[in-house]
Amino acid sequence: MKTIYKMACVAFVLSTGVAQAQHAGHGDMPKGPMAPDWTAYPVLASGGGFSRAGAKFQAFNMHAMDAASYASFDGQTAEDLNTATQPLTVDENGAVAVKSGAKGGYYILRVTGHGPGGEEATATTLKYFSNPGPAPRDLLNIARPGFEIMPAVLPREHSHYRENETWAFKVRMDGKPMAGLAVVMETSNGTKTEYVTKADGSVDVTFPGDFKDIPKDQWRHGSPPASKFVVAVRDGGLLATYNDSYNLDAYGDKNLWAGIGFAMLGMIAAVPLVRRRKTDKKGA
């Protein structure tokens, strides 16, 4: 029992050292919307006030006129979509609030209006409220009216898009796939890449490895803050965007070889316990 007590003391002392510094930012609400200086495409940025019951957003780089949220649902019919759709009000500054009513799952926020060039613009983003809710499969795949670019599949809950990963997006017009359109990806780290949609309207986008050297005092919970991205597609006078965030590379704050080294240390420590001894031979 003494050993257990010592183990408990060591674990506690070890973990308290950096606790306060790490904990200081945890749970803080975003202070307010910040205008993006990294893209001219329409984006929907967090406008603060996030809780399990709802979140506020701010439309930038567009004259926002209408908005709607779509809660995740199970179903394939227009009626299912209607049930999941909630018309929202956009104020004169482009601010809009999504209400989850403490119901969980994913919510798509879509804001329509005019883009920077006067084109008909549709900006979309997605919010996950961490309460139980349906998978977003039907939410992503159902035919919605209008021109849109949407993720084909999302990172699983509590996971993220990450640097150097490739994810599929789909471009659709009234639910029909749009082939051969140029898709532009821009990130808040300054990278711009272009892709072209395939015959099924999909496009595989690789998140660039462009995380900059962010000072450690800006890191939270052992990771640098997420960076922003937008994927945008044009078709004539129509513009559709989807924006979200992505994180550091899977191994960006990890060392695989050190991990293998520690595993080998563990293996070496176990060898004396399993190797053959003289007494084994005598016993045999």
Add this chain to the structure above:
Amino acid sequence: MTSFFTLSRIRMSVQIVMLVFTVYGGALVGHYLSDKVTGALPALSCAYDQQNAGYCVLIPLQHQLHHRVGESIVRAQQFSFDYVIPLAFTMLTFLAFFVVLNKAFCGWICPLGTVQELIYKVGRRLRLPVRRFTQATVGRIRPYKWATLILLVLVLPLMAGLGYTSYVTGDAYCQVCPSRVVTTLLTANGEQIAVNTADPTAFAFSAARSAIFGFILILAFGMRQPFCRVCPMLALHAVFRRIVPLRLAKKETGEKCGKCKACYQACPMDIHEVAFEFGSKAFHADCTMCGRCVEFCPDDGMLALKLGPIPLFTASASYMKARAKIDKPDGTLPKKKPATNPSPAE
């Protein structure tokens, strides 16, 4: 039952199926959280495995203590039942599964248990020596599972939520769990064996995780179920084991019992009580309900796996005789008999 369809072979078949299901089952049930069979499985099916079919209950337990209970108290400076409702639902879901199989989740379902058992079988094929703990050592090790449960699963996550310990300790047990490494490596993902270099606490925990994984991997060649002995899931199961109808049952008395100790030798957890105690005392907190003790018991009806009053598998001398031809109670393979020439008379 023929000698081929032994309980051990049936169990291993179930274990292999469940290993595939818990590690790769996301391909079958779906990718998202709501697709999973459950988020409160009473086995170490790791959420860091992005392809799994269900999550281990210890994950929501730690996260809810961290984010819902601890942080909510800090924010509101008060305690409310709202904070513990998700925790209550997690435990109810856990119990809904647990009430079906009891501690058999350890012996039949847990992917880490299966991997350790498979490695032990390889050790027997390689004729490596078998290592067993003495009764005294087993007695010293047993409290560690309770310490792991209380400290790593309950106290440190709550302390993290209250702001007293590092954020990393919000899922302190997951930080060191070898199943996190084993199950992700089985999906060709090396991320969880890598050491986190972001801060000293994360480094210490991830280095410990990798070292524990390596230690268990080698130890399992010579020792049965080395990690299970300190696993917090074993302790959590132990709390509720008496309320479930499926259980290991032993007669209240028996004159012959306690002499051959075959059940004790067969027990992968080195539970001596199964040989020397009677009645409910034989169903120890460390039991994983693998059923090996019942298989190797030569005393008809002395031990049984029972569902309430219904015996599902009962000890019998004839079964044990046939069973012992496959392997010895400790899993050692029987020595091959030298080939003999048929006698001329035949």
